[in-house]
Amino acid sequence: MYAGKYRFSRRAEVLGKSVYDHAEGAIMLSVGSAYPPILPDLSREASDSAKAYVAEVMQYGPLMGLADLREAISDYVAADGVKCTPNEVLITNGAKHATDLACRVFTEPGDKIIVTAPTYMTTLQCLRSHGLTFVAIPQDKDGMRTDILAARLATMRANGDALPKLLFDVPDFHNPTGITMSLERRKALLALAEEYDFVLIEDDPYRRIRFEGDPVPPIKSMDANGRVIAVGTVSKILAPGLRVGWAIGPNEIVRRMAMQKADGGSCPFTQRLVVDAIRSNKLAEHIDLVTDHMRVHRDTMIDALAEFLPDAQVRRPNGGYFLWAELPEGVSGDALAEKAVEHGVEIGSGRLCFPNEDPGNFIRFSYSYVDPNTIREGIRRLGEAYRNMAIAA
Amino acid sequence: MYAGKYRFSRRAEVLGKSVYDHAEGAIMLSVGSAYPPILPDLSREASDSAKAYVAEVMQYGPLMGLADLREAISDYVAADGVKCTPNEVLITNGAKHATDLACRVFTEPGDKIIVTAPTYMTTLQCLRSHGLTFVAIPQDKDGMRTDILAARLATMRANGDALPKLLFDVPDFHNPTGITMSLERRKALLALAEEYDFVLIEDDPYRRIRFEGDPVPPIKSMDANGRVIAVGTVSKILAPGLRVGWAIGPNEIVRRMAMQKADGGSCPFTQRLVVDAIRSNKLAEHIDLVTDHMRVHRDTMIDALAEFLPDAQVRRPNGGYFLWAELPEGVSGDALAEKAVEHGVEIGSGRLCFPNEDPGNFIRFSYSYVDPNTIREGIRRLGEAYRNMAIAA
Numbered sequence A, B: 001m002y003a004g005k006y007r008f009s010r011r012a013e014v015l016g017k018s019v020y021d022h023a024e025g026a027i028m029l030s031v032g033s034a035y036p037p038i039l040p041d042l043s044r045e046a047s048d049s050a051k052a053y054v055a056e057v058m059q060y061g062p063l064m065g066l067a068d069l070r071e072a073i074s075d076y077v078a079a080d081g082v083k084c085t086p087n088e089v090l091i092t093n094g095a096k097h098a099t100d101l102a103c104r105v106f107t108e109p110g111d112k113i114i115v116t117a118p119t120y121m122t123t124l125q126c127l128r129s130h131g132l133t134f135v136a137i138p139q140d141k142d143g144m145r146t147d148i149l150a151a152r153l154a155t156m157r158a159n160g161d162a163l164p165k166l167l168f169d170v171p172d173f174h175n176p177t178g179i180t181m182s183l184e185r186r187k188a189l190l191a192l193a194e195e196y197d198f199v200l201i202e203d204d205p206y207r208r209i210r211f212e213g214d215p216v217p218p219i220k221s222m223d224a225n226g227r228v229i230a231v232g233t234v235s236k237i238l239a240p241g242l243r244v245g246w247a248i249g250p251n252e253i254v255r256r257m258a259m260q261k262a263d264g265g266s267c268p269f270t271q272r273l274v275v276d277a278i279r280s281n282k283l284a285e286h287i288d289l290v291t292d293h294m295r296v297h298r299d300t301m302i303d304a305l306a307e308f309l310p311d312a313q314v315r316r317p318n319g320g321y322f323l324w325a326e327l328p329e330g331v332s333g334d335a336l337a338e339k340a341v342e343h344g345v346e347i348g349s350g351r352l353c354f355p356n357e358d359p360g361n362f363i364r365f366s367y368s369y370v371d372p373n374t375i376r377e378g379i380r381r382l383g384e385a386y387r388n389m390a391i392a393a
Helices: A012-014 A043-052 A069-076 A095-106 A121-129 A146-158 A183-196 A251-259 A268-280 A282-308 A333-342 A374-393 B010-015 B043-052 B067-078 B093-105 B123-131 B146-158 B183-196 B253-258 B269-280 B282-308 B334-342 B373-393
Strands: A089-092 A112-116 A134-136 A164-167 A201-205 A230-231 A244-248 A322-326 A362-366 B089-092 B112-116 B132-138 B166-169 B199-203 B228-233 B245-248 B323-328 B362-366
Touching: A012 A121, A012 B093, A012 B253, A043 A121, A043 B043, A069 A230, A069 A244, A069 B373, A089 A095, A095 A121, A095 A164, A095 A201, A095 A230, A095 A244, A134 A146, A146 A183, A164 A183, A164 A333, A164 B123, A183 A201, A244 A251, A244 B373, A251 B010, A268 A282, A268 B269, A282 A322, A282 A374, A282 B253, A333 A362, A333 A374, A362 B146, B010 B123, B043 B269, B067 B089, B067 B146, B067 B228, B067 B245, B067 B269, B089 B093, B089 B253, B093 B123, B093 B166, B093 B199, B093 B228, B093 B245, B093 B253, B112 B123, B132 B146, B146 B183, B166 B183, B183 B199, B245 B253, B282 B323, B282 B373, B334 B362, B334 B373
Parallel strands: A112 A134, A112 A164, A164 A201, A201 A230, B112 B132, B112 B166, B166 B199, B199 B228
Antiparallel strands: A089 A244, A230 A244, A322 A362, B089 B245, B228 B245, B323 B362
16 A cells, blocks of 8 residues: 655665565475574573562663673683783674674775675675675685685775775684684784774674584684674574673774664663573573584484485585585576475575675584474475476576 | 874764763763663562573573564553554664664665654754754654644655655653653644655653643554654663563565664573563553652752752653753853753753754753752752852853
8 A cells, every 4th residue: 555655764775674574384404593492491400580689670671781691791701812901892692783883883884894795694684784785705615715815805905985984704613614714814804803903793602503523713812913803693693682792892993883773772671691601601502502403403404415416516514503405507596496495495505605605505504503304405495496497497 | 192193984973082071970860771779670670581591691682682582562652542563663772762763774874854843862962963954943841843744744745855864763752851752743744745755753761751631642553654753762761771672564665674783683591581570561561660659850950950950940840751841042051051060960962952053042851860859959059159150151
């Protein structure tokens, strides 16, 4: 009745109104949601907090977040070599919220941001809503190609072009490719941030979900000059429903980010639950549990792809929630995603993850949400869809 | 160490980095926080929800909000004569978040928005962060002067100026003036929205906190043509810590607002607690409790002002959380607020509530947060500060 009647903003047109409708009844290999059978029981913590901390958890919370949580987070990241005071920790409603606040603090419409191609699709939407344009840099097995980035920046400077103010990346178990950036590249990125005066958003939801191999130090742990905003969340390690994340950066920056919160401060109740989970060691135990399950999920999905869709080339990630698959050249990821729905399985077309040009033949999988038998059945159906598509073509 | 080193955005400079530092140890007559002695005990609901609804409350929630809550809210507002389907209800992280999302969906930097002068100070900050400029309209005892607004709009149209896309107002127990808009003015506003093609944000946190007199129908209840986004919250009627609010409007609009959420959806856990509180009648009982206490708080503050600061002219509100006081001409609200801190009481200078020019001699009080004895003591100190200021001048 009202369609087309309103004068919507440009950013409203960019993001549209789909509210992520999913394919009804399909096996969901497309969403990085938590694995339902191991969602934590926080009923004891919830009841205790609602009673013992009523004046805190039912009241407006401080814009920066609860002091106890900011301290607990600074302890939590210390184990990764990140040194920060609680004053440098801002609590947010999840990691994406932190990235949005960083964009609010640093960018104007038309500004450039450096991202990998591909990168995290939902963050791309957020960056687009800020009117940003993309300096898109490819990856190899060691992460973002810093040599290519350096060359691009040098050219931009030589041409007198406006230089990017921000860089966004997921250096550990990258979403969607699963790649972990090498130490050398991390150092190179930091050096470029210094040389070209940009701030680096290190989005790190997956670091602790490591299946094998040794961790690489976070970029933030090497950040001597306040060039990095380290972004984290409990969504992938405890429960997305809590909506608790954080940004760690110079107080000058995170205070300004706090001022841009549009919602009167993050929920103090769920913040208190996270403090409790960290202090009681429940978080650490839950991370082990998630890691054990996700390892099996990854293996199941890789094996099933080898069996049912051997044409897809997949890189084996050492952690995280995602697989990234390359289809033979000329095979459309969009078309396969569409056909897959007819066969009762939902996957993500790689197109959603590319900031600018889409090579066209990539697929994003998440193995986090459904159980191993269903993963296998989903990939079996996908293989069927793939063969039907080939026959039709 | 890093100060001045970063290239911050314009909106970061507008909002600054104060994160609302309060005067340490002062009596707080400046904040619309909940009254601590009556904060609800939701420990039973929290424990039940964390157990019985674990797959819902610990997981990502739908961007639009929980279906049960959207239904409960549509029932809740039906009592005020607002007819809407759950499809027209978007759950947000409080009322301010809803206003921010509406700005994201409708405005570009430089656009105009209609507001009362004075208006809600924190929303002003949010509107400024969107780069909006203000069409500021005065109020009388019946609310926004729609005759003045009509004349301004007619002039703008005649001059070929860009017309405002949005209007923001708090028609019930206005923040900060406490005024309730008359039925006639509400109808006039709706007619102007039709005539000049703008969307009206009806911010309504206080409606149910009525001390005496009869309610006036919400503007939304008369909105035949989808011109109104009705914004609500449980912050003033149950608990601000839950961070649960809503926006009611045409599905075309609220779907687009959902897409602009930067945080992966509002917290499903606290949403479930609100569903529970509505269904168990706990919310209705709590509204009665809050209303009884706030009536005493209002009376106490008005009596104390008559005793200790008779120079201040105050309008008696029939509900809500705030008092608005006019000082004699030439007496500075800023100076009194500053002097008040020296005397151990924090009030808000009226300046913060004015979109454009500040008459200079207004004060905003909130009576919600401290108990009646402390309200009286706070106003006694303020009277002392006022007399000291007069002696110094």
